[in-house]
Amino acid sequence: MQEKILQDLWKVAQGKWESGVLPSADSLARARASLPTTLLAAGANLEAVQRHILDDLVPAFNGGSISANYYGFVTGGVTPAALFADNVVSAYDQNVQVHIPNHSIVTDVEFSALGLLADLLCLDRSVWNNGTFTTGATGSNILGLACGREYVLRQAAEKKGVQLNSVGEFGLFEVLHALGLSGVQVLSTLPHSSLVKAAGVLGIGRANVHNVCRADNPLHFDLEQLEKELVRTDKVSIVAVSAGEVNTGRFATTKEHLSQIRQLCDKYGAWLHADGAFGVFARVLNDDPEFATVKQGSEGLELVDSIAGDGHKLLNVPYDCGFFFCRHADLAVNVFQNANAAYLTAGPPDGPAIPSPLNIGMENSRRFRALPVYASLLSYGKDGYRDMLERQIRLARGIYDWIYNHPEYTALPETSSKSDLLDQTFMSVLFRAKDDELNRELSKRINDTSRMFVSGTSWDGAPATRIAISNWRVDVERDLELVTGVLAEVARR
Numbered sequence: 001m002q003e004k005i006l007q008d009l010w011k012v013a014q015g016k017w018e019s020g021v022l023p024s025a026d027s028l029a030r031a032r033a034s035l036p037t038t039l040l041a042a043g044a045n046l047e048a049v050q051r052h053i054l055d056d057l058v059p060a061f062n063g064g065s066i067s068a069n070y071y072g073f074v075t076g077g078v079t080p081a082a083l084f085a086d087n088v089v090s091a092y093d094q095n096v097q098v099h100i101p102n103h104s105i106v107t108d109v110e111f112s113a114l115g116l117l118a119d120l121l122c123l124d125r126s127v128w129n130n131g132t133f134t135t136g137a138t139g140s141n142i143l144g145l146a147c148g149r150e151y152v153l154r155q156a157a158e159k160k161g162v163q164l165n166s167v168g169e170f171g172l173f174e175v176l177h178a179l180g181l182s183g184v185q186v187l188s189t190l191p192h193s194s195l196v197k198a199a200g201v202l203g204i205g206r207a208n209v210h211n212v213c214r215a216d217n218p219l220h221f222d223l224e225q226l227e228k229e230l231v232r233t234d235k236v237s238i239v240a241v242s243a244g245e246v247n248t249g250r251f252a253t254t255k256e257h258l259s260q261i262r263q264l265c266d267k268y269g270a271w272l273h274a275d276g277a278f279g280v281f282a283r284v285l286n287d288d289p290e291f292a293t294v295k296q297g298s299e300g301l302e303l304v305d306s307i308a309g310d311g312h313k314l315l316n317v318p319y320d321c322g323f324f325f326c327r328h329a330d331l332a333v334n335v336f337q338n339a340n341a342a343y344l345t346a347g348p349p350d351g352p353a354i355p356s357p358l359n360i361g362m363e364n365s366r367r368f369r370a371l372p373v374y375a376s377l378l379s380y381g382k383d384g385y386r387d388m389l390e391r392q393i394r395l396a397r398g399i400y401d402w403i404y405n406h407p408e409y410t411a412l413p414e415t416s417s418k419s420d421l422l423d424q425t426f427m428s429v430l431f432r433a434k435d436d437e438l439n440r441e442l443s444k445r446i447n448d449t450s451r452m453f454v455s456g457t458s459w460d461g462a463p464a465t466r467i468a469i470s471n472w473r474v475d476v477e478r479d480l481e482l483v484t485g486v487l488a489e490v491a492r493r
């Protein structure tokens with residue numbers, strides 16, 4: 001029975017998602033009605049539990065990862081290699097928290113996966129093979145701001161000759177007090193909501209995340225204003241780059257911008273973090289002129305201090321998986337050390353010194369979430385991931401092209417140059433309907449077709465709709481036909 005179910009699940013995950021991208025109201029109602037109201041004293045047999053899950057609950061799932069036409073949020077999918085590995089992870093249930101080289105290979109595999117990921121993203125291993133796997137980019141942003149907070153206050157303490165220098169050790173309040181500072185601020189342009197959340201979690205404060213945008217382009221840093229903030233003596237600063245803004249998919253910087261920002265951060269002792277949840281993957285593109293503009297947006301990320309990225313988006317591994325890279329090898333342990341747990345355990349004499357994950361990230365006990373990453377990277381290689389991303393970009397551009405020419409729709413951000421719009425398009429399409437009434441309902445009407453799913457958002461103070469393409473199953477021709485078919489139909493009504 002169990003084997004049969006596993007085989008069925010494998011087929012589901014490998015095959016096409018046949019039903020709508022959203023569950024029917026009936027399926028949802030039936031699933032809801034099937035939820036127990038209390039825990040019975042006697043357990044049911046395994047087979048009954050399996051049937052309940054498969055027959056009652058699964059029909060009320062959405063096509064999020066399995067359908068190629070679920071374009072809400074940025075969900076990614078699950079590659080066959082990652083799916084296999086994830087089942088192995090559950091079956092063997094290894095705890096990846098302490099590096100004990102003669103007890104298990106898992107920490108070595110995690111370290112190797114991080115190195116392979118650095119290779120994929122063209123990050124020099126000798127600098128970047130530090131970091132860890134997290135539950136997602138939110139977790140990685142928390143790590144980035146936490147390391148930044150530690151670093152900028154250490155810098156400030158050093159300058160003033162103050163001993164109280166580690167937030168991890170002494171707490172934020174005591175360190176700020178000893179330094180005569182009023183706080184830490186985060187300077188960014190259109191940061192993702194999770195970065196603001198991270199500031200809240202870390203005692204920096206959501207209100208201390210500031211946009212320092214240029215008036216003519218909200219995604220680009222106003223360098224003059226940035227310097228004015230960095231020069232302040234009452235606060236220390238972390239600069240956070242939106243390496244992929246979530247509505248437009250566009251990049252905040254180019255290599256030239258980033259080197260200017262890097263210089264300013266060095267001058268004033270600021271930390272430079274990049275939220276590259278999905279955008280960091282633009283680094284897999286090669287020098288093909290077709291993708292030159294988006295590639296440029298990801299160039300220079302090797303200059304920052306820390307990078308947050310997502311595994312469960314463009315890498316197409318299952319939830320929950322993110323990653324964090326940091327160029328300062330010994331900094332994270334000041335923040336995340338677990339008292340009494342050895343930081344480094346020597347591996348084989350010629351092997352690398354691998355840190356115990358519990359000392360450099362938030363959790364102690366951890367899932368072996370690096371294995372699906374490892375498996376998928378081995379299975380696709382750089383070329384496979386490049387091909388996947390190119391298909392995603394081409395589909396996004398195809399959709400934009402169609403929208404730009406359609407009398408009922410407006411492509412966003414508004415521009416008079418279609419070729420400029422297409423050049424800047426990564427894997428997101430932002431648009432609205434010209435008719436206000438249709439526009440208010442646009443996302444809902446598209447989703448009501450259940451043939452594709454989009455996210456509603458807002459842009460320039462009015463409702464907008466976003467199509468985010470992140471699934472490995474993308475087929476440009478097939479999906480372009482489906483998407484434009486749905487959009488044409490919705491516009492006619």
Ligand SMILES: *Cc1c(COP(=O)(O)O)cnc(C)c1O
Pocket residue numbers: 074135136137138139192194195244245246275276277278310322
């Ligand atoms: C999705 C996203 C996040 C948050 O990532 P989670 O995986 O949901 O934790 C952060 N930043 C950006 C730019 C994102 O797109």
